[in-house]
Amino acid sequence: MAVITFADALNQAIKEEMRRDKSVFIMGESIRGGIYGVTGGLSQEFEAMRVLDTPLSESAFMGAAVGAAAVGLRPIISSLSSFYWVAMDQMVSQAAKMTYMFGGQVRLPIVYRAGMTYGNNIAAHHSDRPHPMFMNMPGLKIVMPTTPADAKGLLKTAIRDDDPVIFFEDNTLMGARGDVPEDMDFLIPFGVADVKQAGTDVTVVALGGMLPRALAAAVQLKGEGISVEVVDPRTLVPLDKQAILDSVAKTGRLVVVDMAHKTCSAASEIAAMVSQEGFWNLRAPIQRVASLNVHFPFSPALEKLVFPNEEKIIAAVKRTLE
Amino acid sequence: MIEDKELMVEMLRRMLCIRYFDEQAVELVQRGELVGAVHAYIGEEAVAVGACLALRDNDYMTGNHRSHGHPIAKGGDVRRAMAELLGKSTGYCKGKGGSMHLADFSIGILGESGILASALPVAVGAALATKIRGEKRVVAAFFGDGASNEGTCHETMNLAAIWKLPVIFVCENNQYAVTTRFTEVVATPNICDRAAAYNIPGVLVDGQDVVAMYEAVSEAVERARLGLGPSLIEGRTYRYQDHSEGLRRIVRDPYRAEEEIAYWRTRDPILLQRNRLMEMKMASEAEIALMEAAERARIAEALQFARQSPYPAPEEVFDDLFSNPIPIDRS
Ligand SMILES: Cc1ncc(C[n+]2csc(CCOP(=O)(O)OP(=O)(O)O)c2C)c(N)n1
Ligand SMILES: [Mg+2]
Numbered sequence: 001m002a003v004i005t006f007a008d009a010l011n012q013a014i015k016e017e018m019r020r021d022k023s024v025f026i027m028g029e030s031i032r033g034g035i036y037g038v039t040g041g042l043s044q045e046f047e048a049m050r051v052l053d054t055p056l057s058e059s060a061f062m063g064a065a066v067g068a069a070a071v072g073l074r075p076i077i078s079s080l081s082s083f084y085w086v087a088m089d090q091m092v093s094q095a096a097k098m099t100y101m102f103g104g105q106v107r108l109p110i111v112y113r114a115g116m117t118y119g120n121n122i123a124a125h126h127s128d129r130p131h132p133m134f135m136n137m138p139g140l141k142i143v144m145p146t147t148p149a150d151a152k153g154l155l156k157t158a159i160r161d162d163d164p165v166i167f168f169e170d171n172t173l174m175g176a177r178g179d180v181p182e183d184m185d186f187l188i189p190f191g192v193a194d195v196k197q198a199g200t201d202v203t204v205v206a207l208g209g210m211l212p213r214a215l216a217a218a219v220q221l222k223g224e225g226i227s228v229e230v231v232d233p234r235t236l237v238p239l240d241k242q243a244i245l246d247s248v249a250k251t252g253r254l255v256v257v258d259m260a261h262k263t264c265s266a267a268s269e270i271a272a273m274v275s276q277e278g279f280w281n282l283r284a285p286i287q288r289v290a291s292l293n294v295h296f297p298f299s300p301a302l303e304k305l306v307f308p309n310e311e312k313i314i315a316a317v318k319r320t321l322e
Numbered sequence: 323m324i325e326d327k328e329l330m331v332e333m334l335r336r337m338l339c340i341r342y343f344d345e346q347a348v349e350l351v352q353r354g355e356l357v358g359a360v361h362a363y364i365g366e367e368a369v370a371v372g373a374c375l376a377l378r379d380n381d382y383m384t385g386n387h388r389s390h391g392h393p394i395a396k397g398g399d400v401r402r403a404m405a406e407l408l409g410k411s412t413g414y415c416k417g418k419g420g421s422m423h424l425a426d427f428s429i430g431i432l433g434e435s436g437i438l439a440s441a442l443p444v445a446v447g448a449a450l451a452t453k454i455r456g457e458k459r460v461v462a463a464f465f466g467d468g469a470s471n472e473g474t475c476h477e478t479m480n481l482a483a484i485w486k487l488p489v490i491f492v493c494e495n496n497q498y499a500v501t502t503r504f505t506e507v508v509a510t511p512n513i514c515d516r517a518a519a520y521n522i523p524g525v526l527v528d529g530q531d532v533v534a535m536y537e538a539v540s541e542a543v544e545r546a547r548l549g550l551g552p553s554l555i556e557g558r559t560y561r562y563q564d565h566s567e568g569l570r571r572i573v574r575d576p577y578r579a580e581e582e583i584a585y586w587r588t589r590d591p592i593l594l595q596r597n598r599l600m601e602m603k604m605a606s607e608a609e610i611a612l613m614e615a616a617e618r619a620r621i622a623e624a625l626q627f628a629r630q631s632p633y634p635a636p637e638e639v640f641d642d643l644f645s646n647p648i649p650i651d652r653s
Contacts, residue, residue, distance in 0.1 A: 060477035067447020103415035104642030162645040238648035
């Protein structure tokens with residue numbers, strides 16, 4: 001175990017898997033220069049053909065990942081969430097549908113790394129959190145780690161998985177530090193949620209960068225005598241329904257915190273699932289805390305109003321206790 | 323001109339097979355036995371056959387929506403193709419793909435895309451994989467004149483060019499996208515002129531002449547295997563049928579003259595190759611008649627196989643969504 005950052009944990013995972021398996025390669029825009037830290041050192045260590053700087057042609061290279069995977073390689077794509085719009089046809093028509101539509105003839109082991117950069121005054125074009133839109137598309141696995149250890153273990157699992165995985169990296173977490181195992185085979189299975197903090201009164205399910213806010217809210221609420229259980233789903237597809245239902249069975253109350261826009265968010269899906277499958281355990285209406293249904297404005301005065309924060313989480317928890 | 327008699331005869335045989343397959347498919351649509359859309363390749367057979375015969379068995383190809391011809395040209399199994407058209411469990415995709423989505427990964431047919439130009443990045447990715455592995459395989463990517471205007475098309479050609487990937491972009495210019503003539507929507511006189519923008523060879527070929535297609539693609543394949551990068555081959559061709567079967571009910575306004583169709587029928591690729599074989603004394607009329615009968619029988623047998631095959635069972639609906647399955651909500 002060593003204490004490292006979230007970004008370094010991702011870097012370790014990529015390096016270890018590229019060393020372990022020659023069929024793994026990575027491509028993206030200006031990654032050889034180690035942009036955003038995560039791909040740092042790769043171009044120094046591995047052959048040029050395995051660390052590829054692409055032209056600014058997202059459809060071409062995100063789709064090329066499908067072709068390369070279809071004939072047996074294991075590509076990793078590095079990009080930002082907002083740039084996936086440009087390649088949406090490749091993500092949907094090819095990556096998501098190909099295995100099914102061709103009757104299971106082909107495996108597509110691809111990891112699409114999708115950084116999310118909201119909340120740092122970069123305006124609407126660079127602030128997307130599109131995971132719910134991809135959840136609506138069968139055929140994609142969707143991962144969103146919250147801690148450095150989870151980041152490493154889940155990325156390694158994603159690289160070894162035989163299906164297209166969209167790996168959402170919440171950039172607000174990149175500098176977070178934590179203990180990370182050095183074991184080459186440290187893998188975290190998909191579909192296993194993690195209770196990041198045990199509690200008895202209210203369940204708070206928090207995604208990605210919402211997790212530290214939920215934990216901070218929990219500390220404050222503890223001071224007011226409210227015990228919050230914080231559940232981190234870690235993967236959205238597959239979703240560990242049972243862990244969430246079990247927690248709700250204990251607390252009877254649910255708040256879901258999601259950085260996506262509220263309408264049809266992951267929070268909406270989790271709320272719908274619990275109201276259908278855990279209704280009789282609920283003692284209060286489920287609360288969704290998500291980004292407002294408006295674009296991220298540039299001005300610092302406005303942007304902070306849009307996405308969830310501790311205050312909003314605390315208010316939602318209290319609503320379940322009214 | 324090609325001396326290899328066996329190859330010359332095989333060209334005709336594969337074109338006949340595609341022609342009869344598609345004539346059968348059209349008839350099945352008209353009779354209501356085949357549901358959904360069918361885009362017939364009738365009249366364009368020389369493009370796929372000329373191109374695919376220039377490939378090795380372990381080379382790759384990708385197709386588009388008008389793509390019964392490409393897999394047959396690449397050596398695919400007409401029984402499994404026909405079964406797929408009828409939505410049967412013995413079809414190439416177990417009935418999940420249908421007419422626009424045939425694929426046979428075991429012989430390098432990496433699938434066909436109903437979304438225009440959408441399979442081009444897939445083709446380029448397969449080519450990238452061969453380069454990373456240091457193999458000598460090439461990829462033929464088929465797309466239409468209409469698809470050539472998709473942005474993805476430009477992105478992939480540039481990407482293949484800068485990385486010198488072994489791709490042969492085969493544009494089947496049948497001169498129309500549904501009812502829009504290519505001259506109305508393509509800025510250059512020929513689509514292959516665009517190759518200049520990617521610094522790759524661009525060649526205009528008589529797409530009715532299977533030998534011309536074979537020769538042009540063979541040259542591109544050789545370049546690609548030498549590591550010299552992609553080529554863009556434009557096969558100028560023509561489709562006799564409407565864009566898709568049953569379209570006449572939707573498109574009532576004429577968009578092309580009957581004389582134009584009649585003219586192109588005089589340049590029928592099968593007719594041309596048939597005459598050539600006889601002129602060159604590579605096949606007699608009687609031998610060709612035998613071959614025609616054999617190909618018709620092959621299609622009839624394929625149809626019988628497809629008809630006798632079972633439909634997929636209801637419980638198969640969730641199968642093959644993932645290669646490493648995960649629990650999903652099945653309610
Ligand atoms: C992205 C996209 N836009 C529109 C369509 C609808 N569409 C299907 S085939 C077609 C015409 C395609 O023309 P072309 O590429 O020349 O191929 P052809 O049908 O002539 O073989 C159109 C517009 C589609 N399938 N995909
Ligand atoms: Mg056309």
